[in-house]
Amino acid sequence: MTEWTTQPTGSIGQGAPAAATGGTVRLRPPRHRVDPRAIWWWTTQWLGLAVPVIAGVWIAVAFTAGVLSYGWLIALAVTLVVIAVVLVEPRWSYAVSRWEVTDEAVYTRTGWFVRRWRVAPMSRIQRVDNARGPVQRLFGLSSVTVTTASSAGAISIDGLDHELARDLVEQLTRTTHAIPGDAT
């Protein structure tokens, strides 16, 4: 920490170190994947949305058949898009979702169209939660959420095996308790 603050600030923010290495700096993926069962959990969640949408569209078509002769085309398109999302999103998310917990920080990668890498240092974590919804329980999964003092800073690791999640929460709680300070 000290070596940084004593550095001359003139070049800071001008990309100097990157230029010095001549290569690209990038975020490496976190070490662990989530549990593969997460794919089915997410599929189930999407189905909960997709089935009513598809049903609704076709019902609407049936009622407006007299007015809109090409309504079934729209309905078909909606159905295909929704099915594609249900099939693709969970697999894509699974491919992206990664997590890692070190002694210093929690590091995750999530998303599909939009990827998010999140880092929170252990010293700033205020709370560790372990949540299991009914669907998650069905698949033996669990979510771990770490919260910092920032209203925008909660990091959630979804789709962990629930035994693993329990151990992780224990580990996180131990580590964060060992660090003094009010974490703001």
Add this chain to the structure above:
Amino acid sequence: MTERIDLPSAPAAPDEPAATDRWERLDRRTLAVNAVYATGVAIAAGTGAVTRGGIQLWLVLLGAVVLIGGWVALDLLRWMKTRYRITGERFELHTGLLFRTRRSIPTERIRSVDAIANPVQRVFGVTVVKIGTGEKAGKDDEIKLDVVARQTGDALRGTLLRRARQVQSAPAASQEAGQAPPDEPAGDAENALARIDWAWIRYAPLTLSSVLGIGVVFGVVYKPLELLGLNPFQMGLVREAIVEFEAHPLWVSISVLAGAALVLGVLGSLVLFVEAWWRFRLTHENTEGTETFRVRRGLLTTRSLTLERRRLRGVEVAEPMLLRWGGGARTYAVATGMSEENKSIERTDTLLPPTPRAVSDRVAAEVLGSDVPDVTGSEAAGSEATGAGASPTSAVRLESHPRAALRRRMVWSLAPIVAFAAVLAGLGGVFDWFPGWAWWAALALLPVAAPFARDAYRNLGHGLTERYLVTRSGTGVRRTVALQRSGVLGWTVRQSLLQRRAGLATVTATTAAGHGAYHVRDVGIEAGLVFAERAVPDLLTPFLERPDHLEDRHAH
């Protein structure tokens, strides 16, 4: 978390030993204050009822008596049921008629004590005291003493903040408090950083308040008249004016109306400015080692905001477009424990009225501490004659973002217009009643939107100083935020598919203060990562990949 300790039964307070820990009640004058409120409402409602007719006078009077009596009785109950005390380590507050709430807050959690008094309360010499903890409290969680005597309010402020400081012993005090330059002599000292300069009123019409101003003037004039049963729109003069309007071509009427609105808006904004910033001063106080900033202002409603330096995480300089064209800026504190529900009209974290940009930067520098080295040499800060250091919000030469960010802004602002025009053109092709020129009109928006996109791109920037990271973005409102590097609680890097293809990312610092997250938008991915890594040493480093592993800066 606000701790709510539910005691098994209300402990009879007075027989508790320590005399300093006595339970206190609110000021009795709350009854008088509420009687005035009730009378006001009664008069307003009564006048309306009488002038509209149909209700007998004695009924109206009876209603008024019941209303006032009931109101005051309720307040009496509230007064009887509310008690507070300060013990060695806690502030305790018991409230509630049916649902008793007992709150016990460690004094070390108390971050701000604010006194607000409206005109009625000022006449009676009382004030509302709001106590802020470091939490994002919901509306019901606000800790409020409504009302106490003005002197009691001042005393409470002193006691609570001093205790907060004492309990919070050295190790927990944040790093920056220790670093703060001892530019004040030990002991009590007060030092004005800014006072109202009435020349600043020229910025009032350039702020949102000019829009509100119309409403204010309208409300002040129209509402009371309406309550008296005189609708201005039915009065002769206005009627004639309306008739006059209808006699002229539409564009004349519209421009006259617009002109009138403009005049009203300007007048209203001046009125609002005077009301809000009367006797404004921003002071820096050093009481027994507790450094606080205090904002005091207001003509009818007096506001007093106290902010401890250790809560301060930075400063936000916001320049709404009109204000920016006029060379002005608004200045806000980025601090922990400010409640999120900033009402749109008046933010509680306001440090200054709309001021010239230079004043904004000078105050930012003084508030943030003047230990920031002038990074860029002479250009920005050399002109400051005050002797204070350069402000992070102005002195840093901000790094601009890649051209791809400009393309992105162009696409995002122009594509919707093109799409809209296409839809209009399609409609024009299908239906013959649809005006065929409509899509040309839509396309005419393109040359208007493009400069905005360009401006948005030019305003993007980020930089670092020794203790602050600085980020800027926005065109409608350009915001420059200087955030303490030690106040960063984590990073989020966001990249959509489109951003990935353009080599951009949005890098977000999360913090406990202000909005909770501050973005460096559409920065080149590599520059963004390096920026984040340097801003908070060691946090991001283990997760970065460099092709050249020889360069290990953390090898000693």
